[in-house]
Amino acid sequence: MIPARYQASRFPAKLMQDLEGKPVILRTYEATKKTGLFDEVYVVTDSDIIFELVVNNGGKAIMSKHEHESGSDRIAEAVEELDVDIVVNVQGDEPFIEKESLAKVLAVFKEDVNEEIDLASLMTPIVDWDEISNPNTVKVIVDGRNFALYFSRSPIPYPRDKGANPKYYKHKGIYAFRKRALLDFQRLPMLPLEASEKIEAIRFLEHGKKIKMVETEVTGIEIDTPEDLERARKVWR
Incomplete structure (x- = not known):
């Protein structure tokens, strides 16, 4: 499921911006399909423009019936009547999504024989302090078994003792849910x-759900700003 709002606070209509001949949302849809990992791939949207774009290009789309605060809320409405076990949320602004990372997230559930995990997500190491301190970069800290402890737009952990050499991880907004958790x-x-943080994953933690984090070295490009879009165009070329 690819949630796709037309409006975005930092970059309005970003999903319809041109990425070397096709809109960003269509590039993301095609990249997700290309992995071959899923029985079905849908764009879930509140926008007639996005819906028609996907369908007119041979894709599948679902129109939301209600307004939603988050992508997870939007997907939950869409899958309520579907006969599925695991649902993956791929962000619409991730046109460089690839098979390796998605396969790692799905593998978590094959190994979870006791069904201890409610959802899984990705994190990638970051070392640049500008990125660590950037509020647009969501950070995550984990326990010894890589279960998420907290997500924040602030640097976590705070480096009071710089000699401790803490690791910093960026949260990549890809989730795999058990349907019941969603x-x-x-x-x-x-x-x-x-x-306060405007990070939907925190809702799961606040209500006692368990999020398994999977480390990946694949960073990709999330298109949150016009500058990100220019970087994406250069990479695509």
Whole structure:
């Protein structure tokens, strides 16, 4: 499932911006299909423009019936009546999504015989302090088994002792959910931490859900700003 809002606070209509001949959302849809990992791939949107673009290019799309605060809420509505076990949320602004990272996230559930994990997501190491301190970069800290402890737009952990050499991880906005956890998410209220940080993954933590983080070295490019789009165009060329 690829949630796709037309409006975006930092970069309005970013999913419809041209990326070397095709809009960003169409590039993301095609890249997700190309992995061959999924029975079905849908774009889930509140926009007639995005819906028609995907369908007119041979893709599958679902129109949201209600307004939603987050992509996970949007997907939960779309899958409620579908007979599925695992649902993967691929962000619409990730046109460089690739098979290796998605396969790692899906593998988590094959190994989870006790069904301890509610959802899984990706993290990638970061070392540049500008990126670590950038509020547009969501950071995550994990326990010894790589279960998420917290997500933040602030640098976490805070480097009070720089000699401790802490590792910093960027959260990549790709989630794989058990369907029941996704439906729970839709029904659970937003609490103060999520409201403050504007990071939907925090809702799961605040309500006691377990998020397994998977490390990947593949960074890709998330298109959050016009500058990101220019970088993406150069890479695509």
